[in-house]
Amino acid sequence: MAWFRPGHEWDKWLMESVTDYAIFMLDSEGYILTWNCGAELIKDYRFEEIVGRHFSCFYLSNDVEAGRPDSALAAAAVEGRLEDEGWRVRQDGTRYWANVVITAVRDERGRLHGFACVTRDVSERRQRLQQLEHQALHDSVTGLPNRILFVELLRQALSRLERCPNTVAVLFVDLDRFKNINDSLGHEAGDQALCALGDRLERVVRPGDTVARFGGDELMVLCEDVTGAPHAATIADRIARSVRSPVILQNRELIITASIGVAITADPATSPEHLIADADAAMYRAKERGRGRVELFDSAMRSRADRLDNEVRLAQGLEREEFRLFFQPVIDLSQGATVGYEALARWEHPERGLLLPEEFIELAEETGLIVPLGTWVLEEACRDRMRHSYAEDPRTISVNVSLSQVAQPDLAEVVARTLSETRTPPSKLCLELTESVLMADADKAVTVLEDLKSLGVKLAVDDFGT
Incomplete structure (x- = not known):
């Protein structure tokens, strides 16, 4: 690619025609030589305000301190081209998410003369992607993390046990006879109750604990750094009391109870699926013993859970x-x-x-x-x-x-x-x-x-x- 020459017809075309992209040239040290109208619109600098300044002025201050502008030019010089995304700042200090392509410009002998930079404001695209990611990982009714996100967070919590020995607890919260609310008051009322209960659980758990909805009338709580079974049971009791507080729906006062199963582990080799299955087995024990109570997973439930797993595996086999x-x-x-x-x-x-x-x-x-x-x-x-x-x-x-x-x-x-x-x-x-x-x-x-x-x-x- 021939070295860009200010005043060339190409420069004029860039300045007058392209508005969706910020296109500008840098010398080999990173100082701005040219500036098109797209750059003026996106970055909010007029030609006379920006030419001659170092392009690091587009970066966040902590990125500048970390040397990211110079690293970007060095990478582009070595590889020939660098594509990157990240926060950039306009002249007025506002941020936008930018897609940036930096291409090294060399003469016919391979000598570096500077860089061609193309920048797009992709803030809206990033926001849409974030919304889609949120929808994929969160329950549409309560806004709580869904099963997929909960399992991943649990997997990360278990992996941390290798570096920081501790205990992780999973609480399986099943709302007793919740179907009666949907059948008698309608699903909209049921959704309102789920949202109210989800908010309550988030308020009564500790900072850092995760409340999720698995679907239907099932909520899950992930607790890290618990000291043992009694500590986990205390958290579960607090949740049970919170659920029992009256819920007002359609001018009616409803009392909802929860059967809660608790499973803990200090073993990083434990799989998320097994710990959830253990909590599920303990929850069913709570239902068998009258509902509205907390049960801790024990070895007797282990054999029952193993048997259920074997039954499923046999059918799958x-x-x-x-x-x-x-x-x-x-x-x-x-x-x-x-x-x-x-x-x-x-x-x-x-x-x-x-x-x-x-x-x-x-x-x-x-x-x-x-x-x-x-x-x-x-x-x-x-x-x-x-x-x-x-x-x-x-x-x-x-x-x-x-x-x-x-x-x-x-x-x-x-x-x-x-x-x-x-x-x-x-x-x-x-x-x-x-x-x-x-x-x-x-x-x-x-x-x-x-x-x-x-x-x-x-x-x-x-x-x-x-």
Whole structure:
């Protein structure tokens, strides 16, 4: 780029035509040489007032003290171009948010002659972005931080425990029977109550604590630097008393109570999701014990929370196809030959690795997930036989059947459909049931066994899943 020459036609065009951008030239030391009308409008300096001054006059005083103007020129000189955003000041001292591009100007030999500067006032754009960011991170009704922001603030609080050992507390505040307000007085009244309660909580918590709305009738409080469980419980009690104070809605005095669950940790390795889940479990304990009270998370709730997590993960494992089928040979000892294969389910857990049946079958039975799991094992075993062209193979495939599957009225239909879809000869499928399955409901078992027998499949007694 040729060095800019004052008085050139280009200079005249810049001065007369461009008004949306401040365009001006600096010498190699940062002193202003030229000035267009856009610069006059944006920065509020006339040509004769600004030419010859150092461009650092556009920076905040603390930026000047920190050497930012000189650093910007040095970076532009090295890189050839620098783009930056930040606060700048006009002649009258008002601030605006500027997008600034500084380009180094060199001659054909590479010698630095100065800099070309282009500045835009992007204050409105920044304000719009800030509004969008606020809307994305705050509840539209109460203006409180929402779930996304709360989780991030909690994550930051937990990470600080590595540098400053302390205790973090999460308070899960659920407003009791709040649905009755929405149903009887309308959602507008419910929103007014939420705003009033949110304001109250912000007034009674300590400076630095965070009150958030998770959605519906759930509020959350994040407390750092608590001394332990009693301290956190004291804060929760103060919140509970505040919530109980009468709320005036539509000329009616309403008493609202809150069930509050408290969970604390001093371990920076704790995940935000686990701490929130612990507080949630404690909150449900408060509801179970009569509502309108505070409960601290304890080890008994931990096992319950872990169980709930495992139930969710088991259901997700089925949906995400994390289960695998392994085939164990069935040996006829009298002949020393393989006469069949038993299909065994294994869970390829993304975090815990390959899990054996004893680690998930009982939970699957108790949650009813054993039915879809058992159906998947049956279908996959038969599909495997079809994939590997075992049409002429005399060996059987054995599949375990659980008590819950036997209790399903359509078990025989499921087996028949699977045999048909996979073109598996009924005589090549052996269904294994445990003795406990047969004894749990003998009459039902006899009916199911007869239906299955009529399909032509083999039946055997075994221990499920092992």
